[in-house]
Amino acid sequence: MDRRKLSLALAILFVLNVVVIMLVQSLQNADAAVYKQGSTGSTVTQIQTKLKNWGYYNGGVDGIYGSKTVAAVKKFQKTNGLAVDGICGNKTLAALGIATGSTANSGSVDLLARLISAEARGEPYVGQVAVGAVVLNRMEHPSFPNTMSGVIFQSGAFTCVTDGQWDKPVADSAYSAARDALNGWDPSGGAIYYFNPATATSKWIWSRPLIVTIGKHRFCA
Numbered sequence: 001m002d003r004r005k006l007s008l009a010l011a012i013l014f015v016l017n018v019v020v021i022m023l024v025q026s027l028q029n030a031d032a033a034v035y036k037q038g039s040t041g042s043t044v045t046q047i048q049t050k051l052k053n054w055g056y057y058n059g060g061v062d063g064i065y066g067s068k069t070v071a072a073v074k075k076f077q078k079t080n081g082l083a084v085d086g087i088c089g090n091k092t093l094a095a096l097g098i099a100t101g102s103t104a105n106s107g108s109v110d111l112l113a114r115l116i117s118a119e120a121r122g123e124p125y126v127g128q129v130a131v132g133a134v135v136l137n138r139m140e141h142p143s144f145p146n147t148m149s150g151v152i153f154q155s156g157a158f159t160c161v162t163d164g165q166w167d168k169p170v171a172d173s174a175y176s177a178a179r180d181a182l183n184g185w186d187p188s189g190g191a192i193y194y195f196n197p198a199t200a201t202s203k204w205i206w207s208r209p210l211i212v213t214i215g216k217h218r219f220c221a
Helices: 002-031 042-053 067-079 090-096 106-120 125-140 148-152 172-182
Strands: 193-195 210-214 217-220
Touching: 042 067, 042 090, 067 090, 106 125, 106 148, 106 172, 125 148, 125 172, 125 193, 125 210, 125 217
Parallel strands: none
Antiparallel strands: 193 217, 210 217
16 A cells, blocks of 8 residues: 555656646746737837847837838847847847846846936936946946946945935836946947036046036046
């Protein structure tokens, strides 16, 4: 009887394992969003907006996945080492910074978005992305900490951390700007500093070579 019970228990365990595997695969397939020619909707609009911002797409942002969108996606895929098929699956969507159900890097997005919102509230969208890019550029620069939190909370680096701006609600646009910056868009041109000339009190900051002015901020090397 004991052997029969053991055999039955093992059989039940085997069946349960198979069921669990099937459920996991089903969930993975459900998350595998695919957008291709003929697709429409808000995600297609996001795809077109991202590609247009990065210079891959020159068509209208209309939420319709047409031939121009396909061509732009192929260019993006080729540049980023992805399978060049003109279809936005999970890998291409992730490279575009468009959420596909994964929570990977959400902490980085939240932290960078809060910094962008606090430092660039009221600035044009491209200026918000540029502020985020400065943080990432500093992470790669030998003169700064190599982590996002290290850069943001470095003593004296960002006034928003100590002047109360840090604790204000984060603007929705800041989350999008953070994702764009994390995905590689750098309107600052590689800047590691920026400042508002109307409020800057440091004479030293004016000595930094100007790269570009966006909104009220001067971005410098």
